[in-house]
Amino acid sequence: MTSDDVTVAGQRALVMGASGNVGACVTRHLAAGGADVRVLLRPTSSTRGIDGADIDRRLGDPFDPATAAKAMADRDVVYYCIVDTRAELKDPAPLFATNVEGLRKVLDVAADANLDKFVFLSTIGTIAVGADGEQVDEDTPFNWAERAGSYIESRRAAEQLVLSYAAERGVPAVVVNVSNPYGPPDWQPRQGMFVQMAALGKMPFYVRGVGSEVVGIDDAADAMLRASVRGRVGERYIASERFMTHRELVTTAADAVGARRPRIGIPMAVVYGFAYLADAIGSVLPVQVPMSRQSAFLLAHTSPASHAKATRELGWTPKPTEGFIARAAEHYVQRQQAGV
Structure with a gap:
């Protein structure tokens, strides 16, 4: 599954977070590329995304x-894909417990593990936002901290923690x-x-006037694998194919x-109205x-965000995301028809 100019054959890899969509895809790519793959999962974690892969499964608390x-x-390389993405949580404590404090415990171990690489799955949400559709990149100063909320705050803290361990502890x-x-299989769709x-x-x-950066799941995994071979320690790489409107999606x-x-275009104000209602319900009822x-x-x-650095340094060239969206849609329908 990896491109001809980058190989992971023989790489001794550990994937943490292989139950998630990206982590599972990284695992499948590594196994298909001839790597010696180990995954660390909690006993309760889903394995549907990695079932059938030739890997060494270990069970336990990753923290x-x-x-x-x-x-x-x-292990030569750790792919760290553990993340709590629940931006809607009323109490943000679990976000910081997983995304920051749990990560800190793993980094303490990684500092003594004699690794070649520690590849950290971060988010486009820690990148700046351009004014009036201006394109941004890894070096654009972050400019929306006061509006970002607890989820992004936890992801930024996690990313800064990783970079500090690279600079100060040699990770x-x-x-x-x-x-x-x-992209399929996406057994627990959130972005999907x-x-x-x-x-x-x-x-x-569809929601008028909004959109997001998108990428195919296989290309996201390919970027992670390329980072393990070509990525520079202490650097960030945007893995995103392009900006797509919600209507296009x-x-x-x-x-x-x-x-x-979908034929009815609703303004973002309607979405905000529903969100306010959801917050009100959550404030008085024990539901999330x-x-x-x-x-x-x-x-x-x-x-919009530029992936030029990933292309230049990692050799990463993503395919059109439309094809991945189409495949995901087909799988969702097939699963419904099969009652899965």
């Missing part, structure tokens, strides 16, 4: 230093800032929620499976609604 050290022993860390990834709804004919509307998904196109003012804000607050 337990002894467990992490044992899993990391004799050979490389950061990959992945945008919204699309709108694609899934459109494919299943449950998305009559859901229309591509619907067209792929012959579903009715998968929408909030903060997650709505993240939907609207984005801009």
Whole structure:
């Protein structure tokens, strides 16, 4: 699955977070590329994304230093893909417990592990936002901290922690800032929620005037693998193919499976209204609604980003994301028809 100019054959890899969509895809790419792959999963973690792959599975708490050290022993590269993405949480404590404090425990182990690389899965959300659609890159100063909310705050803190361990503790860390990834199998869709709804004919509307950076799931994994071989320690690399409007996203998904196109364009104000209602419900009832003012804000607050650095230094050339969205839509429909 890797390109001809980069190989992971023989690489002794540990994937932490292989139950997630990106982590599972990284695992599959490594196994297909001839790497010696080990994954560390909690006993309760889903393995559907890696079932059938020729890998060494270890079970345990990744934030337990002894467990992490044992899993990391004799490994060349760690791919760290553990992340809590629940921007809608009323209480942000779990975000920081996983995204920052759990990571800190793993980095302490990595500092003594004699690794070649520690490839950290970060997010496009830690990149700046350009004014009036201006394109940004890894070096554009972050400019929306006061509006970012707890999820982005936790991801920025995580990224800064990784870079500090690279500078001060000798961890050979490389950061990959992945945008919204699309593609099968995506067993637990979050970014893929709108694609899934459109494919299943449950998305009559699109949101006007907004969009996001997108990337195919296989290209996201390829960027991670390339970072393990060519990435410079202490550097960040944007892994995103292009900016896509919300209308393009859901229309591509619907067209792929012959579903009715979402035809009603609603303003972002309506989404914010629903988000305020969701927050109100969550404040009085013991439920967690998968929408909030903060997650709505993240939907609207984005801009085009350049992947030129990843192309120049990693040799990363992503394919059009439309094809990955179409494949994801087909899989969602197939799974519904199979009752899976």
